[in-house]
Ligand code: AMP
């Protein structure tokens with residue numbers, strides 16, 4: 001049987017995301033047209049992410065997510081020219097499921113496979129979907145909090161959290177308040193009714209931030225019952241987001257860049273977006289924000305980075321399609 005290409009001769013990539021709670025599969029063509037972007041998220045009401053449980057979730061949903069992604073894109077498996085997957089960084093158990101699924105598909109379809117870096121994928125989908133060309137990237141997710149920019153052939157990390165990610169900080173405090181997961185949006189909702197600012201530790205060290213002490217402090221304040229939830233959530237947002245905006249502005253000044261791109265789940269926060277816009281306006285720069293679907297972990301960004309790397313000549317043997325849970329953003333070479 002001769003398979004009819006649905007993409008008018010354009011390369012079609014199937015991208016698989018599985019670094020943490022999200023298992024996502026997307027189909028994207030080499031012009032950057034996103035034909036589908038389907039995700040299933042492992043959610044818990046209590047406790048954090050247990051790696052083995054999340055991996056089990058991914059195993060359970062992988063077949064359904066694939067079927068829905070292909071159906072939405074209106075393509076068959078035979079139309080896929082390339083398979084990419086998130087190779088780094090992330091939770092080993094979770095990465096393993098995506099890498100294995102990608103390996104099986106690439107083997108059966110006899111198409112090339114490419115493993116990509118998740119953080120860089122967030123950045124590249126931002127460049128695809130906005131007018132940003134050479135931005136400073138504020139990447140704020142559950143596990144990651146980094147200020148990244150391109151300098152000298154690599155995406156360098158100019159600032160980062162020295163302990164927990166900002167999303168993890170929000171979620172942990174939200175659990176302490178009994179709000180459940182994900183905590184960021186619930187904290188934001190409560191913050192809108194906040195009436196006064198409660199002084200909290202503001203921890204910026206050079207270009208780095210720290211949320212560990214702030215978390216302990218605000219939990220203790222809550223436990224004294226002297227402050228309302230609303231005031232604490234308001235003060236938490238004002239403090240934590242100001243810290244992020246400060247280090248981002250410093251990186252922009254240092255690199256001489258006049259574009260800011262926001263990414264990661266916490267980038268959906270309207271107060272953080274507003275603070276970034278104000279900072280950028282004051283320095284004659286522009287802030288770019290993505291639709292939520294592309295801020296959170298998603299397969300489309302993995303597919304798009306796969307296409308960029310493949311078209312720039314990257315090839316990976318099937319035996320090389322491993323996982324690199326601890327690879328840092330600045331260790332990945334940018335050759336596309
Ligand atoms: P990610 O790890 O990129 O999928 O992002 C997940 C994180 O984003 C979780 O910690 C959420 O609490 C957080 N998050 C999602 N939406 C919002 C929001 N509107 N404001 C603040 N945090 C958010």
Ligand code: MG
Nearest residue numbers: 141264296297
């Ligand atoms: Mg992410």
